[in-house]
Amino acid sequence: MESASPRRRYLVRSGTVRKYSRNRQLLGGLLIGLIGLFLSDALAALPPEFSARYRVSLGSITVGEARLELEHLPDDRYRYRSVSRPTGITGLFYRREVSEYSEGKVTDSGLQPERYYYERRGRGSRNVELRFDWEKGRVINLVADDRWQMKIPPDTMDRLVSQLQLMDDLKNGTSELEYRIADGGLLRTYRLTVEGRETLHTRLGEFETLRVTRQQTEDDSRATTFWAAPALNYLPVRVDHRERNDAYRMTLDEVKGF
Known part of the structure; x- marks a missing residue:
């Protein structure tokens, strides 16, 4: 992978929890709003299997x-999962859990998803x-009873x-990052620096990190x-998200596998 060429991928998008009528997407959005070494030549894009827990x-x-888990599958394949849920007093008023997983394979040019699934349970x-x-x-999109392709x-x-x-792009020293994501029936481009x-x-403990920001556009405030830690294969140890007048933070509280 050449560090001189920006990769077209995407970080995660963030959402909100407080002000329940307006901010209903915090936990799932922050993960997807988050913040991704070959066992063979093909598997260089995958870090070791790991699990991580974040406090929001x-x-x-x-x-x-929010919890993340990466599993290596046979034949240079992967399964990546995330689960996010409210806790404490927030959970009393906001009974919703968001689960996602992605399955695919590792190719010479990077990770190639084959199936992505999103489930929001509760209200x-x-x-x-x-x-x-x-x-x-x-890509074929299936949402409830609707089906379309693009x-x-x-x-x-x-x-x-x-x-x-x-995560792999940062490991390889790429400083200008661009990602194209199939999301909501649209092809979205995100740029990170x-x-x-x-x-x-x-x-x-203490971590040396790379600070990475998502570039804003005129129509997106x-x-x-x-902050991605090289000691953890560039897994983020903290994510800050600001939207309107709200400021949210995801902090790594537990990690296994690194």
Whole structure:
């Protein structure tokens, strides 16, 4: 993978929890709003199998948690999962859990998703499935009883596995990052920039990190910054997200596998 060429992938998008009528997407959005070494030559895009737990806070108040898990499958394949849920007093008013997983394979050019699934349980339940047909260069979208398809370029990803690809891009020294994501029936492009190095103090200890920001557009006032730790294969140890007047933070509280 050449560091001189920006990769077209995507980080995660963030959402909100407090102000329940307006901010219903915090936990799932922050993960997908988050923040992704070959065992063979093909598997260089995958970090080791791992699991991670993040604390989600609004100001000084903890409002939820998010969990990630990567599994290596036979034949240079992967399965990546995320689960986010409200905790504490937030869970009393906001009974919703969001689960996602992505399955696919590792190719010489990077991670290639084959299936992505999103499930939101509780109030406002929703199921979404994406099926990638690489022979025909398309993705099939299944949402409730609706089914449609759209053309996609070869480097398109789903919004979950793009986290893993980003981790690999940072490991390879790419500073200008661009990602194309099939999301909501649209092909979205996200651009990220490595701004520098910073030392962070966390519950797990002190980490040297790369500070990465998502570039804003004129019609999008949201701002996302995350800190990726080389010692953890560039897994984010913190993610900050600002939207309107709300500021959210995801902090790594537990990690296994690194």
